[in-house]
Amino acid sequence: MNAREGALKVLYDIEVKKAYSNIALNKELKNKEYTAIDRNFITELTYGTLENLIFIDYVIQQFSTMKLHKMNAWALNLLRLGIYQIFFLDRVPVFAAVNESVNLSKSYCKRASGFINGVLRNIIRNKEKIEMPDKEKNFEEYLTVKYSHPRWMVEMFLEIFSRDFVESLLKANNETPKLHIRVNTLKTSADEIVSLLKEKNIHVEKSEYLPEALVVKGGFSDLEELDIYKQGLLHIQDISSMLVGKILDPKEGQFIIDVCSAPGGKTTHMAQLMHNKGKILARDIHPHKLELIKKNAKRLGINIIRTEKYNGEDLDKDLIETADKVLVDAPCSGLGIIMRKPEIKYRKKPDDTEVITKMQLEILEKASRYVKKGGELLYSTCTIHPQENQKIVQAFLKKHCNFKLVAINKEYESILPGEHKEEMIQLYPNIHGTDGFFIAKLEKK
Numbered sequence: 001m002n003a004r005e006g007a008l009k010v011l012y013d014i015e016v017k018k019a020y021s022n023i024a025l026n027k028e029l030k031n032k033e034y035t036a037i038d039r040n041f042i043t044e045l046t047y048g049t050l051e052n053l054i055f056i057d058y059v060i061q062q063f064s065t066m067k068l069h070k071m072n073a074w075a076l077n078l079l080r081l082g083i084y085q086i087f088f089l090d091r092v093p094v095f096a097a098v099n100e101s102v103n104l105s106k107s108y109c110k111r112a113s114g115f116i117n118g119v120l121r122n123i124i125r126n127k128e129k130i131e132m133p134d135k136e137k138n139f140e141e142y143l144t145v146k147y148s149h150p151r152w153m154v155e156m157f158l159e160i161f162s163r164d165f166v167e168s169l170l171k172a173n174n175e176t177p178k179l180h181i182r183v184n185t186l187k188t189s190a191d192e193i194v195s196l197l198k199e200k201n202i203h204v205e206k207s208e209y210l211p212e213a214l215v216v217k218g219g220f221s222d223l224e225e226l227d228i229y230k231q232g233l234l235h236i237q238d239i240s241s242m243l244v245g246k247i248l249d250p251k252e253g254q255f256i257i258d259v260c261s262a263p264g265g266k267t268t269h270m271a272q273l274m275h276n277k278g279k280i281l282a283r284d285i286h287p288h289k290l291e292l293i294k295k296n297a298k299r300l301g302i303n304i305i306r307t308e309k310y311n312g313e314d315l316d317k318d319l320i321e322t323a324d325k326v327l328v329d330a331p332c333s334g335l336g337i338i339m340r341k342p343e344i345k346y347r348k349k350p351d352d353t354e355v356i357t358k359m360q361l362e363i364l365e366k367a368s369r370y371v372k373k374g375g376e377l378l379y380s381t382c383t384i385h386p387q388e389n390q391k392i393v394q395a396f397l398k399k400h401c402n403f404k405l406v407a408i409n410k411e412y413e414s415i416l417p418g419e420h421k422e423e424m425i426q427l428y429p430n431i432h433g434t435d436g437f438f439i440a441k442l443e444k445k
């Protein structure tokens with residue numbers, strides 16, 4: 001199996017089986033035949049192709065008489081892989097890109113070999129003649145094709161942000177995200193992890209914001225295969241997600257409820273901050289995802305988390321005013337993590353927001369009932385859409401005058417990337433270099 005074939009299978013699973021990119025890729029990378037170079041190349045080909053899909057399909061449409069939706073899915077993805085290499089990977093000779101796609105087509109879609117060969121060679125000959133939409137005359141279409149974001153999403157962002165901001169956001173969404181490690185301080189220290197990783201030639205730097213956070217330098221993507229990962233000395237988590245635990249600030253001995261907790265990144269971080277003393281009730285609507293929390297907690301040496309399947313939209317009368325702190329890390333549109341999961345761009349629909357915001361407010365309202373007087377409620381999402389963020393919190397506060405916003409921009413200033421004038425924190429990939437993430441903390445009077 002070569003790297004291009006691996007990438008082809010992953011792209012096929014994402015397109016046809018609607019797999020998530022990270023899950024489909026991890027599954028393929030588990031194939032022990034791949035070298036480290038292969039694994040990096042498969043990752044680059046998969047994410048690069050996905051990130052630039054609209055541009056790539058725009059190119060195909062200019063050179064193929066057959067419509068995209070009529071093409072065999074293997075043939076289409078072989079064309080896409082070839083075009084990605086021709087346009088974006090300078091180090092791959094263009095004819096190697098064509099030959100590899102044609103060779104693979106012989107095993108996956110034999111009848112399309114001639115077609116793939118013809119289209120790719122034609123593209124190479126006429127690459128310079130491809131006309132992009134005019135930036136001045138049709139800014140929306142220009143952004144759509146150049147940065148491969150669907151037109152409705154571009155228009156939606158332009159309604160919220162300025163033109164320059166949208167262009168820099170779309171550009172950042174196509175960049176490789178930073179890889180952060182959370183050191184499991186229950187078992188080790190940041191210094192120890194830095195030196196253990198150095199022995200394996202993996203270079204990390206301490207984060208300037210959080211003592212337990214490390215940033216991985218270079219494109220190493222295989223951390224979960226390391227013994228020190230399996231032994232629970234570290235967890236992989238973006239810095240923006242780590243901020244949630246830090247800002248909720250749970251203490252030893254407290255009772256915390258996490259109403260949307262799977263796969264447990266924030267729950268296990270909170271347990272770590274509580275020195276594994278106290279109680280955490282970790283709920284989620286999907287039972288199979290609760291298993292991931294148990295697995296993570298076991299690996300990290302945490303035993304204060306109890307998992308439970310529960311729909312956060314339903315009120316649990318037994319929990320009213322029982323918790324010191326409650327976390328609502330709400331299901332959301334995911335518009336802040338396009339860098340990590342490019343397929344979000346193509347799967348979301350314009351009218352998803354209405355359904356999701358109703359659910360978010362419902363979950364927040366129910367969760368608020370579990371907070372003791374004087375306790376705290378944290379609402380977070382991995383999106384940058386104000387309707388799912390500030391608007392939800394404002395709607396909640398309007399109805400619940402027994403809650404007030406905590407000024408986390410002031411209280412937690414030293415750990416926040418960037419400057420924040422508002423009490424509610426919004427991080428953006430193009431400004432803060434993190435996932436697009438929202439955090440608001442409320443205190444119950």
Ligand SMILES: C[S@@+](CC[C@H](N)C(=O)[O-])C[C@H]1O[C@@H](n2cnc3c(N)ncnc32)[C@H](O)[C@@H]1O
Pocket residue numbers: 241259260261262263264265266267283284285286289310311312313329330331332363
């Ligand atoms: C943003 S994710 C949570 C991530 C998690 N806090 C972490 O840090 O690993 C949102 C979670 O909410 C769950 N969810 C969706 N609808 C829900 C509902 N009605 N009640 C409870 N959980 C729900 C999803 O299954 C998903 O695991």
